[in-house]
Amino acid sequence: MNRYFYYSILMCMLVNTIIYVPNILFAHRHNSALTGMLLSVVIGSCLAVIFSKAMMNKQGQGLPELLTQHLPLWIKGVVLIYLGFMWFAAGSIVLIVYSIILKRFIIEDINLEVLIILLMSVVVWSASKPTKTILYLLEIVMVINVPLVSIILFKALSSKYMNWYGIWNIASDNVMKLPNLDVVAAATYLFTGYINQAIFNREFDGRFCPKHLWAIPFLGLTILSTTFFIPIGFHGTEGVGHFVYPWVSTADSLRMEFGFVERVVYLFLLLYLSLTLIFVTVTWHVGYRLIESISQKQFPIRSWSLKPIVVFGSFMLITIFLAYFLNEKQHLILGTYWLRLRFWSELGLVLYVYYLSRKGKTT
Amino acid sequence: MRTASIILCFCLLVTSGCTTKAFKDIDRRFFVLALGVDKSKEDSNKYRVTLKLGIPSPKIEPGKAKSQIISQESESVSDAIRLLKSKVDKELDFGHTKMLVIGEALAKEDVTSAIDFFIRRRDIQNIAFMAVGSPDAEAVLKITPKSERLPANALFLSFDELGTESSFIITEYLFDFYRRMTEKGLDPYLPVVQADSETYIINRIGVFDKTRMKLMLSPKESAILNELARNIQKFHILTRTKDTDFSLSVEKFNRKFVFDPQDATKLHVKSEIEGTIEQSTQPIFDEDWKKYEQQTEQVAVKRYMDVLRKLQKNNVDPIGLGLIYRARHYNNDSKDWETWQKIYPNLSFDVKVDVKIEGTGVIK
Numbered sequence: 001m002n003r004y005f006y007y008s009i010l011m012c013m014l015v016n017t018i019i020y021v022p023n024i025l026f027a028h029r030h031n032s033a034l035t036g037m038l039l040s041v042v043i044g045s046c047l048a049v050i051f052s053k054a055m056m057n058k059q060g061q062g063l064p065e066l067l068t069q070h071l072p073l074w075i076k077g078v079v080l081i082y083l084g085f086m087w088f089a090a091g092s093i094v095l096i097v098y099s100i101i102l103k104r105f106i107i108e109d110i111n112l113e114v115l116i117i118l119l120m121s122v123v124v125w126s127a128s129k130p131t132k133t134i135l136y137l138l139e140i141v142m143v144i145n146v147p148l149v150s151i152i153l154f155k156a157l158s159s160k161y162m163n164w165y166g167i168w169n170i171a172s173d174n175v176m177k178l179p180n181l182d183v184v185a186a187a188t189y190l191f192t193g194y195i196n197q198a199i200f201n202r203e204f205d206g207r208f209c210p211k212h213l214w215a216i217p218f219l220g221l222t223i224l225s226t227t228f229f230i231p232i233g234f235h236g237t238e239g240v241g242h243f244v245y246p247w248v249s250t251a252d253s254l255r256m257e258f259g260f261v262e263r264v265v266y267l268f269l270l271l272y273l274s275l276t277l278i279f280v281t282v283t284w285h286v287g288y289r290l291i292e293s294i295s296q297k298q299f300p301i302r303s304w305s306l307k308p309i310v311v312f313g314s315f316m317l318i319t320i321f322l323a324y325f326l327n328e329k330q331h332l333i334l335g336t337y338w339l340r341l342r343f344w345s346e347l348g349l350v351l352y353v354y355y356l357s358r359k360g361k362t363t
Numbered sequence: 364m365r366t367a368s369i370i371l372c373f374c375l376l377v378t379s380g381c382t383t384k385a386f387k388d389i390d391r392r393f394f395v396l397a398l399g400v401d402k403s404k405e406d407s408n409k410y411r412v413t414l415k416l417g418i419p420s421p422k423i424e425p426g427k428a429k430s431q432i433i434s435q436e437s438e439s440v441s442d443a444i445r446l447l448k449s450k451v452d453k454e455l456d457f458g459h460t461k462m463l464v465i466g467e468a469l470a471k472e473d474v475t476s477a478i479d480f481f482i483r484r485r486d487i488q489n490i491a492f493m494a495v496g497s498p499d500a501e502a503v504l505k506i507t508p509k510s511e512r513l514p515a516n517a518l519f520l521s522f523d524e525l526g527t528e529s530s531f532i533i534t535e536y537l538f539d540f541y542r543r544m545t546e547k548g549l550d551p552y553l554p555v556v557q558a559d560s561e562t563y564i565i566n567r568i569g570v571f572d573k574t575r576m577k578l579m580l581s582p583k584e585s586a587i588l589n590e591l592a593r594n595i596q597k598f599h600i601l602t603r604t605k606d607t608d609f610s611l612s613v614e615k616f617n618r619k620f621v622f623d624p625q626d627a628t629k630l631h632v633k634s635e636i637e638g639t640i641e642q643s644t645q646p647i648f649d650e651d652w653k654k655y656e657q658q659t660e661q662v663a664v665k666r667y668m669d670v671l672r673k674l675q676k677n678n679v680d681p682i683g684l685g686l687i688y689r690a691r692h693y694n695n696d697s698k699d700w701e702t703w704q705k706i707y708p709n710l711s712f713d714v715k716v717d718v719k720i721e722g723t724g725v726i727k
Binding site: 030104105107108109160161163165166168169172173234235236237238239242249252253254255257262263265 | 386485486488489490523525536538539541542543544545546547549593683686687689690693694695696699
C-alpha cells in the first residue's frame with residue numbers, strides 16, 4: 001500500500017504548472033527565485049518527513065480521528081471546515097485554470113461555465129466514491145501519465161533550441177539573494193502531496209511505513225528545476241516573463257517530427273486533462289471526507305444522504321461563481337494569496353499533528 | 364439508476380454540439396497554411412495581409428496541389444483577418460498555419476506588432492516557420508512549385524530539416540524569434556525567401572536588431588552565420604591558393620566561444636572541422652595533408668573573421684555572444700549587460716580553426 005503515498009506526492013508535483021507556481025517563480029527570476037526554491041526543497045521535505053512520521057505513529061487513523069481525541073467538538077468543527085475548504089480551493093483553482101487553458105487552446109467557442117460544469121460532474125461523481133477506489137484510480141492515472149511526462153521532458157532537454165546559456169545566467173547570477181516568502185510558498189507546494197495522508201491513512205490497514213523518504217527532496221528538486229529552467233531555456237531570460245501560461249507555451253515550442261501529432265502541446269494538454277481530473281478528484285474527496293467526519297450522523301432525506309449533496313453542491317456553486325465573476329488576472333492574484341495562506345496553514349497543521357502524535361505516545 | 368440515466372441523457376444533449384457555432388465540421392473550415400504580412404504600397408500606415416488557403420483535393424500528385432490566395436489591407440493585422448473572413452465562405456482555421464512570411468519592406472521598418480499578433484494569438488503554433496519574403500510576402504505565397512504534392516508543402520519541406528538540408532537555409536521558429544526579440548544579447552534573424560518565377564530561392568539571412576532588419580547577408584556569409592549560430596554539420600569550404608584549388612566537404616563541425624580570462628575585450632573562437640575532399644585540381648592523396656589542412660585553416664579563419672566583424676560593425680548579435688558574456692560573468696545581471704554593450708563595439712576576435720582531412724574521396 002505504501003506506494004500510494006508516493007503517487008499522491010508525485011501528483012502534486014506534476015500539477016504545479018497549472019496552479020501558478022511557474023508564474024510566481026518567473027516573476028522573481030532575477031532575484032530570489034533560485035534560493036527560494038532551494039530553501040523550499042529543505043522546508044518541503046522536512047514537513048513531509050515530519051508528517052509521515054506522525055501518521056506512522058497513528059496507524060489507521062485519519063486527521064479527524066486524531067483531532068477528536070484532543071479537541072472539543074466545536075473547535076474541531078471549525079478546524080475541519082477550514083481545512084476542508086483549503087483542500088477544495090486547491091482543486092477549484094486547478095479546475096478553473098485548466099478549463100481556461102482548454103477553452104483557449106482547444107475549443108475557443110465553448111462557454112467556460114458549461115465546460116467547468118462538464119468537468120465538475122465527472123469529478124464529483126468520482127470524488128464521492130470510497131477512498132480505496134480513489135487510490136486505485138490515482139495509481140492508474142499516474143502509471144499512464146509518467147511515461148508521457150518523460151517524453152515531454154526528453155523532447156525538451158534534447159531540443160537544439162534549448163538555450164543553456166540563458167539558464168546558466170539565471171542560475172549563476174542569483175545565488176546570493178535572500179529568499180522571498182512568495183517563492184517559498186509557491187515552491188513548497190510541490191511537496192505538499194503527503195498531506196493527503198490525513199485521510200488516506202485510514203485505508204493503509206495499519207501498515208503505513210513509507211520507505212525511501214530520502215527520495216522526496218531529490219524528486220522535488222528535479223521537478224522544481226525542470227519547471228523553472230526549461231521555459232527559461234525556450235523563451236529566454238526576459239521572454240519567459242511575458243507568457244500567461246508559460247508551460248503551455250513551452251510545450252507548444254516543442255516539435256515531434258515523427259510523433260502521432262507534430263505539436264507537443266496537444267500531448268501536454270491531454271496529459272494535464274487526466275492529471276487535473278485526478279487532482280481535483282483527490283482534493284475534493286479529501287475535503288469532503290474532512291468536513292463529513294465532523295458528525296457521524298447521515299441526515300438522510302428519503303434514501304439520499306444529505307451530506308455529500310450539501311458539501312459537493314457548495315463546492316460546485318463556489319467554483320462556478322469564481323469562474324463567472326473573476327477574470328484571469330484575478331484568478332492569478334487569488335491563486336497567489338491561496339498559496340501563501342496554504343503555506344502557513346500547512347506549517348501549523350503539520351507541527352500540531354506532530355505534537356499530538358508525540359503526546360499520544362508518552363501518555 | 365433512473366436519475367443516473369437522466370443525467371447521462373442530459374450530458375449527451377449538451378455535448379452534441381455539431382449544430383451550434385462551437386464545433387464546425389472539417390468541410391466548413393478553410394485551413395490557412397501560410398500567412399504573409401506586407402507593408403501596404405499605397406498607405407504607409409497600413410498592412411497588407413495575404414493568406415494561402417489549402418483546398419483539399421482527392422488526389423495527391425505532384426503539381427496537383429490546389430490553393431487559394433486572398434489579400435486584404437487594413438490598419439492592423441487582426442483587423443485585416445476579420446475583413447478577410449468576409450471574403451470566404453468557410454471559417455478560417457489557423458491551426459495548421461506553419462509558415463509566417465514578413466514582407467521585406469515591413470521587415471526593414473518594424474516587425475514588433477506583427478510578431479505580437481502571431482505570438483498572442485492562441486491558434487498560431489509557436490513552432491511555425493518564419494521567413495522574410497522578397498520582394499514581398501504576397502509574391503512568395505503566390506508561387507506553387509511544380510513538384511509540390513500538398514499546398515504550401517514546398518516551403519514547409521525547405522525549412523523543417525526533413526526535406527532539403529542546405530547550409531544556406533536557416534530554420535527559424537516563431538518562439539525562437541520572439542525569444543531573440545526579448546533576450547538581451549541575442550538578436551533575431553530570419554531566412555530570406557526570394558520569389559523566382561516558379562520556385563523559391565532561399566540562400567540569404569536577414570539579421571535584425573530588436574525591431575527591424577538591419578542587414579541582409581550574402582549567400583556565402585549566410586552559410587557562415589548558420590555555422591556559427593546554429594552549429595550546422597553539413598557545409599563546404601573552398602580553398603584557393605596559387606598552386607591548388609580544392610574544396611572540403613565538412614562532415615563534423617564544432618565551435619566554441621570563450622572569453623579571455625585576462626582581457627575582457629577578447630573573444631576566442633575555437634572551431635574543429637573534419638571532412639573529405641570533394642573536388643580538387645590535382646591529386647592530393649600522396650602529398651602531405653598537413654599543408655592542405657593549414658591552407659584550409661587560413662581560409663576558414665578569414666571566413667569567420669569577416670562575418671564576425673561585419674555583425675560587430677552593424678552592432679547586431681545573432682550568435683548570442685552577449686548572452687554568453689552575461690552567463691559567464693557573475694556580477695549583477697543588469698551590470699553585466701551594460702558592460703557588454705560597451706565592450707561589443709571594441710571586441711577583438713581570436714579565431715582558431717583546427718582542420719582535419721579525413722580522406723580524399725573515391726580517387727586519389
